[in-house]
Each structure stands twice: as structure tokens, then as C-alpha cells.
Amino acid sequence: MLTTRLAQVSKTILPILLGTAIYAFGLLYFIIPNKLMEGGVTGITILLKYAFSISPSLSTLILNIPLFLLGWKVLGSRQIVFTGIGIGSLTFFLWLFEQMIKKGWIVPFATEHDYILASLYAGVTLGAGLGLVFRFGGTTGGSDIIARICNRKYGWSMGQVILALDVLIIGISLLYIKKEQILYTLVAVFIASKVIDFIQEGAYSAKAFTIISDHAPEIADLITKDMDRGVTLIPAVGAYSKQAKHMAYCVVARQEIRRLTLIAKSVDPRAFIIINDVHDVHGEGFRED
Structure with a gap:
């Protein structure tokens, strides 16, 4: 270990x-x-x-x-x-x-x-x-x-x-x-x-994470605690299993990509993670108009 x-x-x-x-x-x-x-x-x-x-x-x-x-x-x-x-x-x-x-x-x-x-x-x-x-x-x-x-x-x-x-x-x-x-x-x-x-494998200053997992609330809590980033939990239903679950959505800076991925995998190694380019981010921690 x-x-x-x-x-x-x-x-x-x-x-x-x-x-x-x-x-x-x-x-x-x-x-x-x-x-x-x-x-x-x-x-x-x-x-x-x-x-x-x-x-x-x-x-x-x-x-x-x-x-x-x-x-x-x-x-x-x-x-x-x-x-x-x-x-x-x-x-x-x-x-x-x-x-x-x-x-x-x-x-x-x-x-x-x-x-x-x-x-x-x-x-x-x-x-x-x-x-x-x-x-x-x-x-x-x-x-x-x-x-x-x-x-x-x-x-x-x-x-x-x-x-x-x-x-x-x-x-x-x-x-x-x-x-x-x-x-x-x-x-x-x-x-x-x-x-x-x-x-960093991206041309933009931020990345959006969508994390689909049976343990999404636990992942969201850990992201909020360890990274001080806001996370949104989105209700979802599995098309095959018909079971209710949550998706965690979070936007982070480019240097935090690996850190967030490791946090999600530490809670649920089977978590399904989607990473998207973000062209412009407005809000706390990013651009404030």
C-alpha cells in the first residue's frame, strides 16, 4: 500500500x-x-x-x-x-x-x-x-x-x-x-x-467536467472541500438500468484538470468523466463582469 x-x-x-x-x-x-x-x-x-x-x-x-x-x-x-x-x-x-x-x-x-x-x-x-x-x-x-x-x-x-x-x-x-x-x-x-x-491538451483557460457516478454527491463534496470549486448536481436516470442518479458538473482552471480527475477516481474508479473545452467563463473564480 x-x-x-x-x-x-x-x-x-x-x-x-x-x-x-x-x-x-x-x-x-x-x-x-x-x-x-x-x-x-x-x-x-x-x-x-x-x-x-x-x-x-x-x-x-x-x-x-x-x-x-x-x-x-x-x-x-x-x-x-x-x-x-x-x-x-x-x-x-x-x-x-x-x-x-x-x-x-x-x-x-x-x-x-x-x-x-x-x-x-x-x-x-x-x-x-x-x-x-x-x-x-x-x-x-x-x-x-x-x-x-x-x-x-x-x-x-x-x-x-x-x-x-x-x-x-x-x-x-x-x-x-x-x-x-x-x-x-x-x-x-x-x-x-x-x-x-x-x-495541457486544450486551447482554453478552463475545462468543464461532467461526472456520471453512483457516488456523485460524495465526489462533489470532496471537490468543494479540496479544490474550493463550486459543483452542480444534476438529477439523471440511467437509460439501461432505469435507476435514478446524479451527474456532477464543475468548471475548473486548466492546471486543475488532473487534480479533479484524481479526486473523482479516488471516490469512484468507475466514474464516467466527460471533459469539454470552455470558451468563456463568467463567475466566481473566473471572469467577473
């Missing part, structure tokens, strides 16, 4: 570790050598590198510790544990690649002319890393924690909070880097978003 549990945990943690390694490599190999930018708290660490030559691994750890502790207090340990793994592994891999660059084992890709190539590869690398992290239920901390807290406390849309932070940080970066670099950064951000969507 313990061996099975460890195997299940490792299948989640190892992809998160790989994702943060790819993300850290992209930052140090493509972004920083070419004076490009990134949004959120990672963008702050890059600004500190440009302005004061502070190590990104050090600033990532220092900036995320208070956010992690605040998130632990507000959101609870169950929601924040994989974020802690993401923060810790990102800090480690940033430090590891910094040491490898200092020793000359890795030579960053720096260019003075072909910035479009640098931004394209940066976008692919960062998107691949974050896509893996999100797909397996993790985050790299930073603005994601802030967005979750704002959503819980004030009902603000997570997407809008993250976007506002990204715009703010990239705007401040104009004081330290050329505006041309900002434009190339936008190319990298666009490519990264598309790669994240590709890895």
Missing part, C-alpha cells in the same frame, strides 16, 4: 521537478542573456538581476517564502503543498544552472542581432516547463499565490490578477531594458502561452 502511494506521488512530483528544471534553464539560457523579461514574481527576480546583479535563485527564494507562508495560512496546506515543491525545485535548479554557467559547463545563448530566435526558443522552453508544472497540479509560486489569495478574499478573477501583475512588472522593466526587448518579450510570452495550452 505504501509502495503504491509513493509511486503515485512520484508520478506527480517528478514531472513538476522536470518542468521547473526546464523553466529555470529557459530563464538563464535564453531570457536573462538577451535582456528579455518575464511577468509576475519571476519578472521581479529578473529585474533585480538586471538592476543589482542579485542571483535569481536567491531572490526567487526570498520573494516566495513570505508568499508561501501567507498562502499556507489563507489557502490551507492541501492547496499549497505542490506550490511549495514548485518553489523549492525552481530555486534549486536556478542555483544549479547558475553554478554550471559560472564553471563554463553551459554557455548561455546571447545574441545582438537575432532576438526573434531567442524569444521564440525562450517561449517554447518556458511554456514547456510551466506546462508540465501546471499539468501535474503544481505552480512556481509568486503571482499564482497572490491571485489565489485575492480570489479567495475578494472574489477577484485569478486570470485578471495575474495579468495585472504581469503588465505592472513588464511596465517597470522599461526603466532598465530597451523597449525593443519588451516587444520581443511579448513574443516569448505569446509562444509560451500556446505551448502551455498544447501541453
Whole structure:
């Protein structure tokens, strides 16, 4: 039983570790050598590198510790544990690649002319890393924690909070880097978003789950408790069995797809799950008009 549990945990943690390694490599190999930018708290660490030559691994750890502790207090340990793994592994891999660059084992890709190539590869690398992290239920901390807290406390849309932070940080970066670099950064951000969507197996920011099960109420209760997401129970009747049952309907963010699936299967391994693309979501936890 313990061996099975460890195997299940490792299948989640190892992809998160790989994702943060790819993300850290992209930052140090493509972004920083070419004076490009990134949004959120990672963008702050890059600004500190440009302005004061502070190590990104050090600033990532220092900036995320208070956010992690605040998130632990507000959101609870169950929601924040994989974020802690993401923060810790990102800090480690940033430090590891910094040491490898200092020793000359890795030579960053720096260019003075072909910035479009640098931004394209940066976008692919960062998107691949974050896509893996999100797909397996993790985050790299930073603005994601802030967005979750704002959503819980004030009902603000997570997407809008993250976007506002990204715009703010990239705007401040104009004081330290050329505006041309900002434009190339936008190319990298666009490519990264598309790669994240590709890895997440969906082109949209949310997914709708329809779960048909004899244990739908129990699944709905667990989703509400563990994920803080609203669930609607819809009465239904089996066409073959003629037995009354319920369907659970829930809309979640793209990084929560795997988590919700695992919750449903943990209650009822025979649950019938339908996942649909959602083009636009209005309401609590998403877009608020």
C-alpha cells in the first residue's frame, strides 16, 4: 500500500521537478542573456538581476517564502503543498544552472542581432516547463499565490490578477531594458502561452467536467472541500438500468484538470468523466463582469 502511494506521488512530483528544471534553464539560457523579461514574481527576480546583479535563485527564494507562508495560512496546506515543491525545485535548479554557467559547463545563448530566435526558443522552453508544472497540479509560486489569495478574499478573477501583475512588472522593466526587448518579450510570452495550452491538451483557460457516478454527491463534496470549486448536481436516470442518479458538473482552471480527475477516481474508479473545452467563463473564480 505504501509502495503504491509513493509511486503515485512520484508520478506527480517528478514531472513538476522536470518542468521547473526546464523553466529555470529557459530563464538563464535564453531570457536573462538577451535582456528579455518575464511577468509576475519571476519578472521581479529578473529585474533585480538586471538592476543589482542579485542571483535569481536567491531572490526567487526570498520573494516566495513570505508568499508561501501567507498562502499556507489563507489557502490551507492541501492547496499549497505542490506550490511549495514548485518553489523549492525552481530555486534549486536556478542555483544549479547558475553554478554550471559560472564553471563554463553551459554557455548561455546571447545574441545582438537575432532576438526573434531567442524569444521564440525562450517561449517554447518556458511554456514547456510551466506546462508540465501546471499539468501535474503544481505552480512556481509568486503571482499564482497572490491571485489565489485575492480570489479567495475578494472574489477577484485569478486570470485578471495575474495579468495585472504581469503588465505592472513588464511596465517597470522599461526603466532598465530597451523597449525593443519588451516587444520581443511579448513574443516569448505569446509562444509560451500556446505551448502551455498544447501541453495541457486544450486551447482554453478552463475545462468543464461532467461526472456520471453512483457516488456523485460524495465526489462533489470532496471537490468543494479540496479544490474550493463550486459543483452542480444534476438529477439523471440511467437509460439501461432505469435507476435514478446524479451527474456532477464543475468548471475548473486548466492546471486543475488532473487534480479533479484524481479526486473523482479516488471516490469512484468507475466514474464516467466527460471533459469539454470552455470558451468563456463568467463567475466566481473566473471572469467577473
